[in-house]
Amino acid sequence: MPRGFVVRSLASPHTNREETAMHDHARHDRPMHDHRKLGRELGLFDTDPLIGSGLPYWLPDGAVIRHTLEEYIRDAERRAGYRHVYSPVLGKRELYEISGHWSHYSDDMFPPMDLGGEQVVLRPSLCPHHALIYRSRSHSYRELPLRVAELGGMYRSELSGVLGGLTRVRAIQLNDAHIFCTLDQVAAEAAGALEMIGRAYAALGIRPVRHRLSLPGAGGKYVAAPEMWRRATAMLTDVLDRSGLPYEAVEGEAAFYGPKIDVQIADGAGREATLSTVQVDFHQPEQFDLHYIGPDGGRHRPVMVHRSIIGSVERAVAHLIEVYGGAFPAWLAPTQVVVLPVTESELPRAEALVRRCAELGLRAEVSGPEHGSLGARVRAARLAPYQAVIGAKEAAGDEVALRLRDGRALDAMPAAEALARIGDLVAARTTDLWEPAVQRA
Ligand SMILES: [Zn+2]
Numbered sequence: 001m002p003r004g005f006v007v008r009s010l011a012s013p014h015t016n017r018e019e020t021a022m023h024d025h026a027r028h029d030r031p032m033h034d035h036r037k038l039g040r041e042l043g044l045f046d047t048d049p050l051i052g053s054g055l056p057y058w059l060p061d062g063a064v065i066r067h068t069l070e071e072y073i074r075d076a077e078r079r080a081g082y083r084h085v086y087s088p089v090l091g092k093r094e095l096y097e098i099s100g101h102w103s104h105y106s107d108d109m110f111p112p113m114d115l116g117g118e119q120v121v122l123r124p125s126l127c128p129h130h131a132l133i134y135r136s137r138s139h140s141y142r143e144l145p146l147r148v149a150e151l152g153g154m155y156r157s158e159l160s161g162v163l164g165g166l167t168r169v170r171a172i173q174l175n176d177a178h179i180f181c182t183l184d185q186v187a188a189e190a191a192g193a194l195e196m197i198g199r200a201y202a203a204l205g206i207r208p209v210r211h212r213l214s215l216p217g218a219g220g221k222y223v224a225a226p227e228m229w230r231r232a233t234a235m236l237t238d239v240l241d242r243s244g245l246p247y248e249a250v251e252g253e254a255a256f257y258g259p260k261i262d263v264q265i266a267d268g269a270g271r272e273a274t275l276s277t278v279q280v281d282f283h284q285p286e287q288f289d290l291h292y293i294g295p296d297g298g299r300h301r302p303v304m305v306h307r308s309i310i311g312s313v314e315r316a317v318a319h320l321i322e323v324y325g326g327a328f329p330a331w332l333a334p335t336q337v338v339v340l341p342v343t344e345s346e347l348p349r350a351e352a353l354v355r356r357c358a359e360l361g362l363r364a365e366v367s368g369p370e371h372g373s374l375g376a377r378v379r380a381a382r383l384a385p386y387q388a389v390i391g392a393k394e395a396a397g398d399e400v401a402l403r404l405r406d407g408r409a410l411d412a413m414p415a416a417e418a419l420a421r422i423g424d425l426v427a428a429r430t431t432d433l434w435e436p437a438v439q440r441a
Contacts, residue, residue, distance in 0.1 A: 032268030036165035061334035104256035145181035217252025
């Protein structure tokens with residue numbers, strides 16, 4: 001990324017440092033920011049008419065946030081016993097006829113493409129691919145629950161009139177997983193997924209506006225199997241009741257194959273959207289004739305629990321932009337440390353510090369005197385969590401004078417100590433800039 005980060009023209013989301021401080025200590029106070037406007041101003045993402053509406057691309061700073069978020073999710077999933085897979089974004093039309101998407105969900109799907117006498121479609125969800133991955137090997141009850149996760153692409157043929165920014169897109173990167181389990185394991189797996197969602201929200205500083213039990217409504221949108229719906233709804237109701245979370249049941253919001261728990265967020269205008277879901281599905285295991293070998297040696301049907309922790313990466317990043325107004329927690333910030341040499345004399349020291357940051361895995365840049373007075377450079381770098389000022393005294397002693405984004409100016413300290421501390425805070429994925437003290441491993 002060019003060194004121009006701190007000086008590029010951007011309409012300020014914060015007019016002064018008090019406003020920025022508010023974001024570090026009292027997040028979610030209104031007003032939230034418009035992610036479409038801020039995303040472009042901060043150089044996070046953009047669109048091009050030649051690529052098409054609803055098909056944003058990610059600029060380097062936005063790609064850093066996305067990558068960091070994806071790694072956080074993969075790490076959380078690995079710790080929770082998920083196994084990651086990759087599967088293609090295309091599938092034959094027949095696959096979606098079997099899954100039920102073709103008859104229940106085709107309004108949201110792209111038209112099929114003719115390919116050598118076959119029809120293939122951009123997938124509207126990852127479930128059918130994961131069902132086939134499960135089916136490709138035989139499974140004993142001892143392997144269950146089998147948790148299959150993927151951060152994968154899917155497509156939705158949104159009308160161009162409703163597209164905007166990252167919240168309504170036609171190409172979606174979904175944080176998805178399917179847990180293949182026995183009937184007895186469904187409640188624990190669904191509850192575990194709900195807990196993972198809660199932990200991720202705490203780490204990311206996301207506050208849900210409500211939990212919703214989404215039930216089927218009238219009409220032919222839903223698979224007709226009353227007993228299946230009754231059992232799945234009873235299980236999710238039980239999970240919600242035991243979680244202690246307040247929730248409301250809403251008809252007409254279920255997936256076509258089953259009821260779901262939806263975790264709702266809101267944007268600055270109060271518009272609600274679903275970010276995370278936990279679903280119980282008896283339908284697709286039946287459709288794909290999935291089975292496992294039970295302790296009795298016989299074939300049994302597993303249940304599929306579908307779950308997403310942060311939903312689509314696009315919607316999650318849009319929400320983070322709105323919540324933080326560009327002042328991201330240090331671990332997510334595109335630039336974590338801006339190094340400010342007071343004069344040209346300290347420029348070599350500043351550049352050396354940026355290299356040390358890179359070796360420690362920290363994202364740092366120099367903003368030198370060619371970009372203006374120190375005061376102007378401090379203001380220009382106001383969204384960076386840490387500014388490291390190097391004057392003659394600091395350069396002589398291999399020290400830095402840190403300024404935190406919330407306005408605190410710390411006494412000069414050894415550069416190695418400052419970087420180690422920042423590295424620990426970033427590794428801990430905390431939303432705190434300096435406290436509480438992080439234990440060195
Ligand atoms: Zn699914």
